[in-house]
Amino acid sequence: xxxxxxxxxxxxxxxxxxxxxxxxxxxTTAEIVAEALKVxxxxxxxxxxxxxxxxxxxxxxxxxxxxxxxxxxxxxxNDDQGTDSARKALDTSLGKLGLDYVDLYLIHWPAPQRDTYxxxxxxxxQLNADGKARSIGVSNFLPEHLERLADESDTVPAVNxxxxxxxxxxxxxxxxxxxxxxxxEAWGPLGQGKYDLLExxxxxxxxxxxxxxxxxxVLRWHLQQGHIVFxxxxxxxxxxxxxxxxxxxxTDDEMAGITGLERGGRVSAHPSEVN
Ligand code: NAD
Numbered sequence: 383x384x385x386x387x388x389x390x391x392x393x394x395x396x397x398x399x400x401x402x403x404x405x406x407x408x409x410t411t412a413e414i415v416a417e418a419l420k421v422x423x424x425x426x427x428x429x430x431x432x433x434x435x436x437x438x439x440x441x442x443x444x445x446x447x448x449x450x451x452x453x454x455x456x457x458x459x460n461d462d463q464g465t466d467s468a469r470k471a472l473d474t475s476l477g478k479l480g481l482d483y484v485d486l487y488l489i490h491w492p493a494p495q496r497d498t499y500x501x502x503x504x505x506x507x508q509l510n511a512d513g514k515a516r517s518i519g520v521s522n523f524l525p526e527h528l529e530r531l532a533d534e535s536d537t538v539p540a541v542n543x544x545x546x547x548x549x550x551x552x553x554x555x556x557x558x559x560x561x562x563x564x565x566x567e568a569w570g571p572l573g574q575g576k577y578d579l580l581e582x583x584x585x586x587x588x589x590x591x592x593x594x595x596x597x598x599x600v601l602r603w604h605l606q607q608g609h610i611v612f613x614x615x616x617x618x619x620x621x622x623x624x625x626x627x628x629x630x631x632x633t634d635d636e637m638a639g640i641t642g643l644e645r646g647g648r649v650s651a652h653p654s655e656v657n
Pocket of ligand 1: 401402403404405427428490521522543544568569570571572573574575580597598612613614615616620623624
């Protein structure tokens with residue numbers, strides 16, 4: 383079960399399929415991440431605000447998996463944006479994770495009303511140069527925010543992690559990113575379970591045809607477009623299910639059917655709302 387790598391703009395690789403831990407209970411995170419590592423996931427997506435970095439760290443330490451075989455992402459929370467505060471925040475995250483470096487460090491939200499994301503980005507550039515973050519990127523950035531980074535810094539974000547699932551595909555953002563070499567990480571790849579995505583015929587039809595589950599079909603749809611995904615589940619069966627998505631391929635028609643489900647239907651917060 384080989385997970386493809388995606389090459390980032392700085393030449394480093396990221397496993398295209400990972401495991402996300404938003405809303406994974408801090409008390410059970412170590413156990414759940416251990417399960418994911420056992421299944422074969424090597425890429426874990428957490429954030430300071432998820433309050434479960436310690437659990438992720440414990441699972442990593444107990445796994446005995448060599449550090450270089452893992453890809454660990456965490457994120458700078460809005461309250462810690464700035465220069466010294468961002469530097470301190472990464473040190474705190476590294477302490478909780480029990481790591482010397484993260485593979486990817488992201489600005490979690492632009493939080494434009496604070497007007498500190500450019501300054502934070504310049505700090506991430508230094509953390510990257512220091513080797514504490516092998517790659518750096520952003521999350522929930524709109525083209526206007528990315529444009530400011532382009533004007534006021536020297537580094538193109540490796541990724542932009544945005545809400546993206548069939549009902550909400552953010553074409554304007556993905557077009558911008560594609561044309562600037564910024565890889566798309568799709569958060570909420572299954573729509574966070576908040577709409578009937580997994581019951582729609584455009585999804586269930588291909589699932590039947592390929593002997594896959596609807597969730598596997600949606601994850602396939604992401605992978606075939608080049609999105610990096612890290613579905614979340616706390617259920618061992620689903621953790622395993624979501625990893626079995628590299629052994630089938632959707633047809634162009636099946637892909638188009640799912641792409642046709644766009645309806646501007648975001649299920650979570652808009653970047654201008656989160657400060
Ligand atoms: P998701 O789309 O991965 O949905 C998770 C939910 O889908 C689960 O709680 C469960 O209800 C359902 N589910 C999972 N597997 C299933 C299966 N096989 N069959 C049926 N239902 C299934 O949503 P998410 O967790 O919000 O997103 C994934 C990851 O993205 C997060 O864990 C986190 O790492 C990241 N994320 C980032 C941001 C951000 O602002 N950067 C925001 C949200 C999430």
